[in-house]
Amino acid sequence: EAQVTQNPRYLITVTGKKLTVTCSQNMNHEYMSWYRQDPGLGLRQIYYSMNVEVTDKGDVPEGYKVSRKEKRNFPLILESPSPNQTSLYFCASSSTSGRKTGELFFGEGSRLTVL
């Protein structure tokens, strides 16, 4: 089954404790991206990757890092989480041909709370 898998789905952590949210897709997609969803703000793009070893900043990259060492994985790293990073995070992937027509495949989301 084609899917984008995120882990963990839920996490409560404390300020400053480094964490990683993993994202994996099984569709051999070149394009992957991370979003955060906040009430009244919709989804905002954090980082995206066009292919292995190619990453670019989105609209709100501050406080986040990503890496793309393998095609299937695109982890989101919070080196020193702060309470303003409490949010619902989504990973998405797409093929090169599919992304222009908006065919993004989304994971189920990771709800992160930073105390």
Place this chain on the structure above:
Amino acid sequence: GEDVEQSLFLSVREGDSSVINCTYTDSSSTYLYWYKQEPGAGLQLLTYIFSNMDMKQDQRLTVLLNKKDKHLSLRIADTQTGDSAIYFCAESRTGNQFYFGTGTSLTVIP
């Protein structure tokens, strides 16, 4: 980033038409999209329209684009309770960076 705005809430009666509106600021937007988010799930693409089009119809869905006013709308005909969800419009210039609206929560009253 670019601004994409939507009203937050819409209620309609089952069987009526729903119209969800969206305005965007980037006149260079090439691709415009509508996504649906059901509770506890990620977004799913409903439909898209290229900026050189005025209208697109796909079964019960009709997308209208007024490029001059930077206004996009999604009409759902014969709205059903299963259409209750949050609807996001989004735009992209290149298909790399996507800018989403705030989302409109549609409630369908039986």
